[in-house]
Amino acid sequence: MPDYKAVIFDLGNVLIPFDFSSFYRSLEVLSGLPVAELRKRIHALGLYDRLETGLMEPAEFVKQLSGATGVEIDHADCCRIFNSVFLPEPLFPETVLEEIRARHRLLLLSNTNAIHFEMLQQSYPILRHFDDRVLSYEVRAMKPQPEIFREAIARAGCRPEACFFTDDIAAYVSAAREQGIDAVQFHSFEQAQDELRARRILR
Secondary structure (H helix, E strand, C coil): CCCCCEEEECCECCCECECCHHHHHHHHHHHCCCHHHHHHHHHHCCHHHHHHCCCCCHHHHHHHHHHHHCCCCCHHHHHHHHHCCECCCCCCCHHHHHHHHHHCEEEEEECCCHHHHHHHHHHCHHHHHCCEEEEHHHHCCCCCCHHHHHHHHHHHCCCHHHEEEEECCHHHHHHHHHCCCEEEECCCHHHHHHHHHHCCCCC
């Protein structure tokens, strides 16, 4: 069994649950367009990927979202409804993160954006337990691109096999394994806790 030095967590639906349907429902009310049409327009413009790779600033995202919906959306209102996708209760207890961090370097690895992460830092104290963060919009690469995993390994400061990573998306787990990281798909806190205990990361 490797001597684990670093534990790396995905953010959305691993640490903090989210549901994008609330965002689309709010846009539906504002625009009068059905959700299916809104999804089609937003994805055709590649708004999320551009925002989450740092290729688009939040102000430009709001501007282009307004164009896609046909409604002039105030910046603050847009951020509010965009951030409403996150649910209030984290999936991991703080005590578990504290135990991990006492003996391992603790990192966050997430496809996210400046609008979301600013709010998350303010609203979820659980994030203060992380030693470092590898965020797609800051490093300009998104999972499953190898560059973002290589950056996480560099920030971990150890060999990839000494890193444990969990993510709810199977393709991202596979991409991490390709870089030599010990990675498992996240299904529940209880399942992840068992995986951490099996590796003696948790007692």
